[in-house]
Amino acid sequence: MPKAKYRYPPEANCPTHQTQAPAEVKGDSPCPCCGCITIPNGGDALAYICPVCLWEIDLFLTDENEPSDQNHGLTLVQARQNYAQCGAVLPRLKQYCRPPFPEEIAPNIAIK
Ligand SMILES: [Zn+2]
Numbered sequence: 001m002p003k004a005k006y007r008y009p010p011e012a013n014c015p016t017h018q019t020q021a022p023a024e025v026k027g028d029s030p031c032p033c034c035g036c037i038t039i040p041n042g043g044d045a046l047a048y049i050c051p052v053c054l055w056e057i058d059l060f061l062t063d064e065n066e067p068s069d070q071n072h073g074l075t076l077v078q079a080r081q082n083y084a085q086c087g088a089v090l091p092r093l094k095q096y097c098r099p100p101f102p103e104e105i106a107p108n109i110a111i112k
Helices: 076-086 091-096
Strands: 037-039
Touching: 076 091
Parallel strands: none
Antiparallel strands: none
């Protein structure tokens, strides 16, 4: 069998980009679910997902008991309860969470 001329999928061959770590967004506001300081842009970050609890910022919510379309229909109250119990907005999402960095831990919050 002849050797393929091009590799598929193509591989990046740029040495300046191969060694860069994924960009980490610096948060400046508390997550409405877990309370960690993970949300950038003063909290005005539509669809930004908190890396600690995986709550997706939903700026259209007007009440903590309103189901969030961006969060599997969870309310903020339900998401906080889940985070308190298992460390994520939904138990099956725990594997994708990361622990908060020291600078993200707000005073008086419980870390799971
Ligand atoms: Zn969070």
